Amino acid sequence: MLEFADIQAAATRLHGVAHRTPVLTSRTLDAMLGLRVFMKAENFQRMGAFKFRGGYNAVSALTDAQRASGVVAFSSGNHAQAVALAAQLHGCRATIVMPHDAPALKLAATRGYGAEVVLYDRYTQDRAAIAQALVAERGAALIPPFDHLPVMAGQGTAALELIEDAGALDALIVCAGGGGFLSGCAVAARHLLPGIRVFGAEPQRGNDMQQSLRSGRIVSIEVPRTICDGQQTQAVGVQPFEVIRALVTDVLTAPDAAVVEAMRFAFERMKIVLEPSGASALAVLMRHREQFAGQRVGVTLSGGNIGLDRFIALVSGAEPVD
């Protein structure tokens, strides 16, 4: 199982490579919600999302011989960019398996970091199988997006920094897809603050992790149709779930409309850009504020990779959400 020492080792590897992103606060938000919020702004991370932490740590953990054969990853977007950039920084080749309907900005950015992109249809094809075939054919190392200890350890460094900067917190809410970010952050947070309550945040339509945690076994769902493209996972990873079951209090959800509201708030009042998945923990806090009344609450703003056209379509209501 993931241990705090793994996260400390990741923090050492990431030092001077990843950005130490700021912890944002908002008097307006605090007054609106009746609590104190400390937001870890991973939209300012390299390549625009927390995923750089895990991707870099995983590529860094390979041997020179392994890196010489290149790396392969499958991802709906940000993990793709993370592995592509991490490979570029290590001077090794990357092949990324991405859904054909991934946001254009994420496809372009992944190619921009020098990676080869292989497209698949997320509703009909199995990305893991495609990636495994590439691994077998090329002898490359697979960097899974979440079910992989070095990835989980890297993601956990975000919670480590948040607590170092914000001090004691009563609760922490982490955007949850496959569970890599949530599990890493839970290990870091519960080690530093044993009494902290840690929550996952999922889009309402893709609440597989909530079902899994509440039932005690991994529940798999159809690919959820949500605007939160970073959280269209069908099931939590096995290794993340082991951590989450032990350390996470609950998983809370917000509908897509609440996610758009959180994106609007972040834009107008905080002057920052969040992609839908990046706003999901903030949306959950806004929607479940009564559970956190008077508390000091940490929230991850996990990414900001959204094109202007898509942002406008969502916040203007041109693309209706519910």
Add this chain to the structure above:
Amino acid sequence: MLEFADIQAAATRLHGVAHRTPVLTSRTLDAMLGLRVFMKAENFQRMGAFKFRGGYNAVSALTDAQRASGVVAFSSGNHAQAVALAAQLHGCRATIVMPHDAPALKLAATRGYGAEVVLYDRYTQDRAAIAQALVAERGAALIPPFDHLPVMAGQGTAALELIEDAGALDALIVCAGGGGFLSGCAVAARHLLPGIRVFGAEPQRGNDMQQSLRSGRIVSIEVPRTICDGQQTQAVGVQPFEVIRALVTDVLTAPDAAVVEAMRFAFERMKIVLEPSGASALAVLMRHREQFAGQRVGVTLSGGNIGLDRFIALVSGAEPVD
């Protein structure tokens, strides 16, 4: 004339009250421009713009007896909010004279800080005369938006912090309207780094300060029709000009279309929101990059107070600019 000691005194007053805003860097931008940029993100300042610094310092510099009679200000927007918030923090009454076509977000925010708002038509009425009448009638203290030493000193603290955090710079580009920000920053920068070149950044259609600096005398223009609503000043202030003439190398301009491009870049690559005037220094750097090749350049991102609807109209091209 404004002195560095005035800026140091302002920094002491603002300590723990104003945000120490981050200095942002972007590898993408550096590579694109062929230089190193250090951006002072005053869009994250309290009330969303650098103006809080000057407004707070000026209200703070009044005597208790003066504050008891309240304060009056006239402003196209951000200075209004700054004085309103500064008055609220000092527990005194504020009356703000604002143009009837000021952005709705700025009007609402000014009222939200508890100020009384008096509207006027910026194309036909004289706001200074309206404000002076209020001062005479109520015995309140006028806090001018730029032609006022305590305001200039407060604004200069932004450059002080930028240089403390970024280290040595070859050049500094400051958004320029009435000259309060530029003059304060010029005094701070030239004191800390005597060899630094300091530039003002103006919208092309409202280049009164450029004309003034190049001709050596204050040139007054018609109210410029530019999207940069924070820079629709007709003439630089007398006291700011005294500083600018002595310490500023040149004033450079960018057309509104370049300002929109800078706003887009900030959104998509830096994940931050800038209002048009807030992006003008970045637009000037992008447009005049060849003058700064290979240099370490400081740039002010002076504010982020723009409503989502107006932002969308500008960046989507629904409101054409040239």
